Amino acid sequence: MSRAEPLHLRARWIVPVGGPAIEDGWLRIEQGRIVAIGRRNLPGNPPSGRSIDLGDSIVLPGLVNAHTHLEFSDLERPLDAEGGLPGWIARVVALRRARPSGLEEAARLAGSLRAGLAESLSFGVTTIGEIATAVPRGVYPSIGPRVRVYREVLGLSFTGGSLPGAIARDLNRLGDSAGISPHAPMTVSLALGKALLREAARRDLPVTMHLAESLAELAYVTGGGGPFRDLFSTLGAWPADRPPPVLPPSDWISRLARVRRGSVVHGTFLGEPPDATALDRLARHRDRLGVVVCPRTTRLLSGRLPPVRQFLAAGVRVAIGTDSRASNPDLSVLGEARELVGSGVVSPAEALRMMTSDAAWNVAHEVRAGSIAVGRPADLVVLAPSGPFADPLEAILRPDTRVAATLRAGRVLHGHLASG
């Protein structure tokens, strides 16, 4: 199919997210963009260009996975969760240390990213918030999901001065798609965090940070002890006798809010002692900061679901992320949404915003992604429910609803557009 030729897609439902769902809807795509949306009859007699009737399908904006680490997409199953977050991090470090080096590792990483991008498309995802600890040249192909790549940095021994050159090189390489991620409160010294946020402000880049993911994190940043202190000593990551200065989540929130857009990842224990003001502070900065929850990972590592209702009550934009395949069986945001809706935490309409418009906002791509509207890139997912349905929002989340096709800028990158 030539992208130059205008294309009309008709479907039983078009769910734009920015407005009401359209029954018997159509949309017209030209040069990779949506140029018209309507109901029932196509304009023109006969309409110009090609026309495909997708039958009983539901067309949604391409889904947004607001938080993942594609470097782990080659794992067949999640790592063992014994010992909660500190135990799991120890296994991630062991995995990284056992990897090959040089060209062999570069090939493995490239293969893992390719696998993760293809898997994302197979789940209808067209925009990704990716955390990367290194950014080799050309590893994120131009044809594929749109990727916001947050360059992740961690370190407790950085005491000031300029950031390592590799960080500037990676940010330059990423250009418009760059972001910055200080890893987490227990792994980023105050001096390093300050330098990273200064760099983000200078380059006007969005930021993201794992915050309040575990009680062990809160124990460490408020008292300097607990399982993380032991873990860092074992790993040889403890730089001196004296604990390096680190900050609790509430202080990080104030600092992240100085950048134009940021997201807090997990936030499972925001609002709980000993740092109970963190959630209030997040609410105060909700024009700049959102939160990304990864329900299945939080259930695995913390034995509970994220406090989504508290975030929504505080008026904070909540996005869904899958986290990586080191803590999750797959990269399906629909799978995450099913977990929340199935547990009665959110409604299907809330879940839909969390994997489209509000997720796009969290990764600072809201002008391009997260809703179907005239003038936007035709990033779309075509869902095919397996049986009869009345309510499209309910049908979207059925476990047997299939992703029939995923389009990025009008190009079919997964599945195919078939007459229904």
Ligand SMILES: [Zn+2]
């Ligand atoms: Zn993560």
